[in-house]
Amino acid sequence: MTHPIAIPYFSGHGHTARLAQAIAEGAAPARLIDIETMTQADWDALDAAPAIIFGSPTYMGSVAARYVHFLEEASDARWTAQSWQNKLAGGFTIGTYPSGDKLSTLLRLSIFAAQMGMLWVGATEIGAPVNPDRPGIDRDGSMLGLMARSDPDKSRLISDGDAETARLFGTRLRRAADRWGR
Numbered sequence: 001m002t003h004p005i006a007i008p009y010f011s012g013h014g015h016t017a018r019l020a021q022a023i024a025e026g027a028a029p030a031r032l033i034d035i036e037t038m039t040q041a042d043w044d045a046l047d048a049a050p051a052i053i054f055g056s057p058t059y060m061g062s063v064a065a066r067y068v069h070f071l072e073e074a075s076d077a078r079w080t081a082q083s084w085q086n087k088l089a090g091g092f093t094i095g096t097y098p099s100g101d102k103l104s105t106l107l108r109l110s111i112f113a114a115q116m117g118m119l120w121v122g123a124t125e126i127g128a129p130v131n132p133d134r135p136g137i138d139r140d141g142s143m144l145g146l147m148a149r150s151d152p153d154k155s156r157l158i159s160d161g162d163a164e165t166a167r168l169f170g171t172r173l174r175r176a177a178d179r180w181g182r
């Protein structure tokens with residue numbers, strides 16, 4: 001049986017949620033989990049998932065406070081039992097700026113995964129300027145995980161290139177999960 005990849009995210013104004021949706025399209029079957037409205041079924045899905053893709057906007061140069069709360073809640077009991085050991089993990093974030101200190105957020109998420117005994121899967125897409133025929137793909141040049149920029153056009157929230165990069169990242173995690181098993 002193929003278990004859904006779990007994508008727990010927090011989103012203050014919808015941008016991270018939009019990015020999470022695009023990742024879910026690529027990672028299908030996947031389960032989107034808004035950490036502000038979590039149910040026991042969501043926790044069960046996290047525990048069963050072969051891979052978890054963690055997503056938080058970058059707020060003040062790091063993981064949003066409410067997401068830190070989720071991480072600490074998730075670690076309770078699961079850290080001592082190491083019950084997420086050998087699951088795959090990935091991470092994504094979004095900010096206003098090309099840098100915006102978003103790397104700090106991905107570092108925080110990857111360290112959380114390491115503490116939980118998870119195996120971190122980074123990003124692989126190489127876009128412009130190295131591949132000029134792939135404009136908009138991984139435009140911030142992030143390999144540790146997925147970075148995106150909030151789009152000034154609030155009717156779409158993220159750019160087409162960021163959405164496609166997110167779908168490709170989701171597909172990478174799905175392929176890795178299918179290959180790795182659990």
Ligand SMILES: Cc1cc2nc3c(=O)[nH]c(=O)nc-3n(C[C@H](O)[C@H](O)[C@H](O)COP(=O)(O)O)c2cc1C
Pocket residue numbers: 010011012013014015016017057058059060061062094095096097098099100101102149150
């Ligand atoms: C409290 C706060 C702090 C922020 N800090 C940063 C930051 O350090 N770097 C950055 O690039 N953007 C920063 N932003 C912008 C958000 O990361 C950006 O708007 C993002 O798209 C928000 O995603 P969301 O709609 O899912 O909450 C900040 C926004 C808020 C509300």
